[in-house]
Amino acid sequence: MTGTEAGSYLDSLIRVQAQPPAAHSSPAWLKQLRARALERVGALTVPTTRDEDWRFTDLSPLTRLSWHPVQGAPQLASADLERLSLPEAAARLVFVDGRYAAQHSFNHSGLTVANLPAGMAEHGASVEAHLGRHARFEQDAFTAVNTAFLHDGALIVVARDAVLEAPVQVLCISTQKETASYPRCLVIAQPGSRLTIIEEFAALHQGACFTNAVTEMALADNARVNHVRVQRDSEAAFHIGNCAVSLAHASRYHAVGIAFGARLSRYNLNVLLAEEGAECAIDGLALIGGRQLADSHTLIDHAKPHGLSRQLHKCIVDGSAHSVFNGKIMVRPGAQRTDSSQSSRNLLLSGKARVDTKPQLEIFADDVKCAHGATVGQLDAEEVFYLRSRGLSDAAARMLLTYAFGAEVIGRIGVASLRRRLERAVQAQTSRAA
Amino acid sequence: MIYQDSRTLLAVRDLRATVNGTEILKGIDLSVRSGEVHAIMGPNGSGKSTFAKVLAGHPAYAVSGGEVSFDGGNLFELEPETRSRRGMFLGFQYPIEIPGVANSQFLRLAYNTLQAERGKEELDPLEFDDFVREKMKLLEMNPDFLDRSVNEGFSGGEKKRNEILQMALLEPKLAILDETDSGLDIDALRIVANGVNHLATRDNAIILVTHYQRLLNYIKPDFVHVMDAGRIVKTGGSELALELEARGYDWVSAEFIASGTPKAEVGA
Ligand SMILES: Nc1ncnc2c1ncn2[C@@H]1O[C@H](COP(=O)(O)OP(=O)(O)O)[C@@H](O)[C@H]1O
Ligand SMILES: [Mg+2]
Numbered sequence: 002m003t004g005t006e007a008g009s010y011l012d013s014l015i016r017v018q019a020q021p022p023a024a025h026s027s028p029a030w031l032k033q034l035r036a037r038a039l040e041r042v043g044a045l046t047v048p049t050t051r052d053e054d055w056r057f058t059d060l061s062p063l064t065r066l067s068w069h070p071v072q073g074a075p076q077l078a079s080a081d082l083e084r085l086s087l088p089e090a091a092a093r094l095v096f097v098d099g100r101y102a103a104q105h106s107f108n109h110s111g112l113t114v115a116n117l118p119a120g121m122a123e124h125g126a127s128v129e130a131h132l133g134r135h136a137r138f139e140q141d142a143f144t145a146v147n148t149a150f151l152h153d154g155a156l157i158v159v160a161r162d163a164v165l166e167a168p169v170q171v172l173c174i175s176t177q178k179e180t181a182s183y184p185r186c187l188v189i190a191q192p193g194s195r196l197t198i199i200e201e202f203a204a205l206h207q208g209a210c211f212t213n214a215v216t217e218m219a220l221a222d223n224a225r226v227n228h229v230r231v232q233r234d235s236e237a238a239f240h241i242g243n244c245a246v247s248l249a250h251a252s253r254y255h256a257v258g259i260a261f262g263a264r265l266s267r268y269n270l271n272v273l274l275a276e277e278g279a280e281c282a283i284d285g286l287a288l289i290g291g292r293q294l295a296d297s298h299t300l301i302d303h304a305k306p307h308g309l310s311r312q313l314h315k316c317i318v319d320g321s322a323h324s325v326f327n328g329k330i331m332v333r334p335g336a337q338r339t340d341s342s343q344s345s346r347n348l349l350l351s352g353k354a355r356v357d358t359k360p361q362l363e364i365f366a367d368d369v370k371c372a373h374g375a376t377v378g379q380l381d382a383e384e385v386f387y388l389r390s391r392g393l394s395d396a397a398a399r400m401l402l403t404y405a406f407g408a409e410v411i412g413r414i415g416v417a418s419l420r421r422r423l424e425r426a427v428q429a430q431t432s433r434a435a
Numbered sequence: 436m437i438y439q440d441s442r443t444l445l446a447v448r449d450l451r452a453t454v455n456g457t458e459i460l461k462g463i464d465l466s467v468r469s470g471e472v473h474a475i476m477g478p479n480g481s482g483k484s485t486f487a488k489v490l491a492g493h494p495a496y497a498v499s500g501g502e503v504s505f506d507g508g509n510l511f512e513l514e515p516e517t518r519s520r521r522g523m524f525l526g527f528q529y530p531i532e533i534p535g536v537a538n539s540q541f542l543r544l545a546y547n548t549l550q551a552e553r554g555k556e557e558l559d560p561l562e563f564d565d566f567v568r569e570k571m572k573l574l575e576m577n578p579d580f581l582d583r584s585v586n587e588g589f590s591g592g593e594k595k596r597n598e599i600l601q602m603a604l605l606e607p608k609l610a611i612l613d614e615t616d617s618g619l620d621i622d623a624l625r626i627v628a629n630g631v632n633h634l635a636t637r638d639n640a641i642i643l644v645t646h647y648q649r650l651l652n653y654i655k656p657d658f659v660h661v662m663d664a665g666r667i668v669k670t671g672g673s674e675l676a677l678e679l680e681a682r683g684y685d686w687v688s689a690e691f692i693a694s695g696t697p698k699a700e701v702g703a
Contacts, residue, residue, distance in 0.1 A: 382494065387531045390491050391545040391601060392519040392552070401544065405535030405584075 010064040011042050014146055014181060017068050021100075023118060024152050028125065031151070034133050038148035045142040057325045057357050058267055058296045063239045066209055068181040075102040077174060081205055085174070087418050090199075091167035094155045097174050099182030101153040105172075112196075113158035114169055117185065120156035124189070128156065132187055135217040135245035135273075143241045147183045147215040154185030159194035159224070168197040168229075168416050175235065178208030186216040190224035190252075197227040197415060202242075204235035204262070212263075216244040220252035222276075227255045229414050231423070234262035236291070242268040248279035257414050259423060260287040260295045261430065267296040274301070274308040274336075282311040285326075286410035288430055290319035290350075298327045303336040303369075312343040315410050317403060317431075318354035329361040330371060337368040345375040348406050350399075403431040436637065437657050441468040444506055444609050444640050445490075451500035452489045458499065459485045461665035467609065470637040474651055474676060475644045477662035478684050483644045484528050486662070487613045491525035492518055506608060520552040522608030526598040526615050528644075533585035538597070541585045542567055546604045570603045574630045591618025599630050606634070611642045616650035628653030648680040663688045 027035075047064055048055040075097030082105055086093070092114040095105035101116040108114045113124060121128050138145040155171045173184040190196055202212055212234055220226055226246075234240045240263040246254055260266055272281050287295040301310045316324035324347065332339045347356040360373040380402050388398035407427045414420045445467040452460040459482050467473055475483055489496045490503065492515035503510040506521060513521065533541070539560070546567075547557040558566060568578055574596050586594050595615050602610050612631070616624055631654055635641055643654060651659075651673065659675040660667045661684065668691035669675070679687070 381531075383531050384533055386493055386515065387527070387533070388541075388545075389515040390519055390525055390527075391541075391605070392516050392548040393544060394516050394548075395514070397544070397548070398516075401536060401541075402533070405533065408535050 010047055011045065011142060011146060013067060015039070015042060015149065017070055018150055018181065018183075019070060020150070021152050027118070027152075028121070028129075030129050031132075035149050035151055038133070038138050038145045038151070041138055041145040042142065042149050045140070045145055047142055054298065054327075057323065058265065058294060060265075063211065063265065066179075066211070068211060069177075069179050071098040071100065071177055071180045071182070075100040077102065077105055077176070081174070085172055085201065085203060087168060087170050087199065087416060089167050089416055089418055090170040091165060093170040093172065095172045095174065096153060096155075096182075096184055098177050098180055099153065099173070099184060110165055110167070110169060112160065112163060112165060113156065115156050117154040117156045117187070118152065120158070124156070124158050127158065127189055128187065131189055131217060131219050135219060135247050136215045136243050137245070141243065143213050144215055144243050147185060147213050147243075150183045151185055154187065157188045157196065157198065159188075159190045159196045161191040162193040163191075164195040165197070168199050170199045170201065173200070173202045173212070173214065175204040175210045175212065175238070176206065178206050178210060181211040181213065184212065184214040186214075188216075188218040188226065190218070190220045190226050192221040193223045194221075195225045197229075199229045199231070199416060199419060201231040201233070202240065202262075203233045204238060207235050207237060209237040209239070210235060212238060212240045212242075214242045216242070218244070218246040218254070220246070220248050220254060222250040223252060224249070225253045227415055228257070229416065229419065230256065230258045231419075232260045232262055232266060232268070233426070234266065236262065236264060238263045240266040242266070244268070244270045246270070246272045246281075248272065248274050248276070248281065250276040251278040253279070254281040256281070256283045257410060258285040258297070259411070260285075260289070260297070261426060263293065263295070265294045267298070269298045271300045272302065272310075274303050274305060274310070277305045278307045279305070280309040284312070284410050284413050285314040286407055287316040287318075287324050288407055288427060289317070289322040289324060290430070291322060292320065293322040294325070295322075296325040298329075300329045300331065301341065302331045302333070303339045303341065304333045306335065306337045306339070308336060308339050310341045313410065314345045315406065316347045316356060317350065317407055318347065318356055319350040321351070321353040321355075323355040324357070326358045327361060328359070328373075329363065330373070332364040332366050332369050332371065334365045336366045339366060339369040339371070341369070341371045343373040347375070347377040348403065349377060349379055350403065400428065400431045404428055436470050436472075437468075438470040438637055441470045441637070443468050446504045447501070448503070449501035450486075450489070450503060451498070452485060452496045453499050454485070454496050459496075459665050460489065462501065463665070463667055465660065465667060467640045467642065469608075469640055471640045471658065472635065472654060472656045473640070473642045474656035474659045475642060475662055475667075476646055476659060476676065476679055478646065481662040482665040483662055484613055487525055487611045487644055490611060491515060491523065519605070520549060524602050524605055524607035524610045526595070526602060526610065526612040528613040528617070530586050530594040530598055532587045532589075534587050536585050537581070538583055538585050539564070539567070539581040542581075542601065542604060545601065549605055567600075567604065570600060573603060573633060574600055575626050576600060592620065592623045595619060596623070596627060599627055603630065603634055608639050609642070610634075610639070611644065613644045614646075615643070616645055616647060624650065625653060648676045651676045661687045663691065
């Protein structure tokens with residue numbers, strides 16, 4: 002694939018996606034933001050496996066596909082919505098093929114949980130201050146394309162000292178094959194506030210589609226955000242996700258990222274510990290089989306002293322699937338007393354499954370604690386025998402152990418109904434594999 | 436106890452087994468009838484655990500000769516899980532830790548698998564909870580152990596109690612308890628031994644693997660066997676355990692070698 006062809010691929014994405022008529026009534030700054038992003042789309046190309054960051058993730062199948070414009074009104078059947086809803090949710094925003102579905106959304110949270118164009122009326126200045134500022138599009142083709150189309154999206158503003166125990170759910174559902182969607186989410190957590198947000202990506206079809214999502218979160222002093230991201234796109238889908246998080250003084254961010262779906266998925270999570278005493282815990286689980294590829298690149302950027310980061314990334318890889326993990330920990334000059342640990346643990350369920358895991362530590366301060374480790378292995382034969390000696394079949398024993406491996410990460414999700422739903426999904430997937 | 440109308444549960448004839456090509460079991464003969472308690476004693480490394488694991492079907496050991504019938508059928512035709520479902524139970528010398536699997540979930544799964552096999556009703560989590568708590572009382576076990584991962588962070592004694600709890604749930608026909616007494620303090624030993632005595636009936640049998648006579652003060656064996664270098668070199672009544680306690684094992688081996696039994700390949 003040459004650069005020109007890749008450039009034209011991005012152009013073709015632009016051509017197929019019409020801006021909604023309402024876009025021309027956007028504020029001037031937003032129009033400019035889109036225009037700058039569009040300019041970058043013209044200059045950037047789709048990365049190839051020659052790029053170090055995309056070494057294992059070949060996007061050329063994506064560039065061979067073309068997409069149709071989304072048809073009709075955004076609409077879900079009530080049974081589908083029911084299946085994906087969370088009884089605990091205080092608010093829900095639903096996007097169908099990238100477009101806001103007001104009739105499926107609600108907000109009992111007392112906070113601003115709204116579609117971007119509506120929410121901007123009240124929070125114009127802070128949205129302008131954050132939107133497109135954390136997820137940089139200058140060097141990233143996919144973020145640039147998403148930003149060039151920026152219109153509908155989730156906006157959540159948690160007011161100063163507001164504490165919302167119940168989760169806010171953002172559902173992005175693909176219902177039409179051979180379409181591309183560009184979900185967008187912005188979370189502004191003001192000082193001392195607390196929020197749990199569940200972002201879920203799912204498809205109601207088995208066909209090819211392209212999801213190119215961008216999420217930005219800004220946590221002010223002492224804010225706390227729990228962020229669960231569930232990717233269950235269709236088996237033939239291409240899923241590219243970018244999430245950028247910025248942490249102010251003593252704020253805390255906990256992420257649990259679950260990737261089950263998509264033929265090819267790539268998730269880039271960048272967490273910037275921008276001020277002193279910020280903390281983050283980043284947990285990830287990929288459960289893939291068949292010919293799936295799940296690629297997770299994370300960057301935890303310790304920019305200031307006394308930062309704390311904890312990371313656990315787990316992959317369960319079956320069939321001839323391939324998981325990629327690149328975990329970069331950056332400790333910038335002066336970020337003394339940084340305390341960071343990272344663990345990558347991988348379970349191979351078949352001889353053809355493949356794992357590439359790479360910790361990447363770049364440490365420019367001397368008074369720091371940074372631990373990391375990676376394991377790749379199969380189910381423990383002694384554990385399997387122990388369970389069989391108690392009457393469990395070989396398949397049941399393997400399923401239970403596989404389930405347990407994944408349950409460690411799922412167990413860190415604070416929303417019981419989602420935990421149960423994911424545990425059932427793991428059981429279904431592992432019993433299919435057994 | 437030895438009963439007149441008992442039936443043979445286990446018949447082992449000239450059993451040989453290897454691990455990684457090395458022969459560990461070199462011709463074992465043993466017959467166990469319902470109602471009986473057998474003790475297998477012998478020095479470390481004599482092959483006691485290997486024997487127990489071969490009976491349970493551990494895949495690391497290859498049977499290289501001999502026959503074993505269990506409850507009237509050929510044991511070696513059965514998968515490990517089938518052996519368990521037909522009533523064989525191995526209490527492990529070193530019970531494995533399984534992080535991420537709640538003990539209650541594991542115990543219920545094992546119990547319900549067996550219930551299904553026997554065509555009996557399975558228990559839902561609440562029903563099982565009541566049921567298992569009753570069984571735990573027998574072993575004076577804290578119910579907190581239900582919520583923890585299987586054996587994870589359990590002390591040696593707690594692991595052994597958890598093994599006997601599984602025995603209590605599965606009610607095996609033949610329980611092989613491998614060094615269940617090791618790692619137990621005197622109170623725990625008494626509790627575990629009481630539990631085992633409580634579970635012993637005239638329809639089942641127990642093989643106690645131990646190298647101390649201590650346990651046998653609480654659970655009185657009908658037969659005591661001494662293993663050495665992969666063979667049973669002597670069999671006697673419960674008084675043999677006391678003699679071993681007093682004199683050690685060396686004299687038994689010496690006697691065995693001197694007797695020049697036909698199967699012996701001395702010096703191996
Ligand atoms: N998995 C194994 N791999 C290699 N050697 C083994 C294995 N299991 C047992 N052995 C060897 O077999 C012999 C008997 O061991 P074991 O059955 O554990 O004895 P005991 O339980 O009587 O102490 C020992 O020499 C031991 O090293
Ligand atoms: Mg042993």
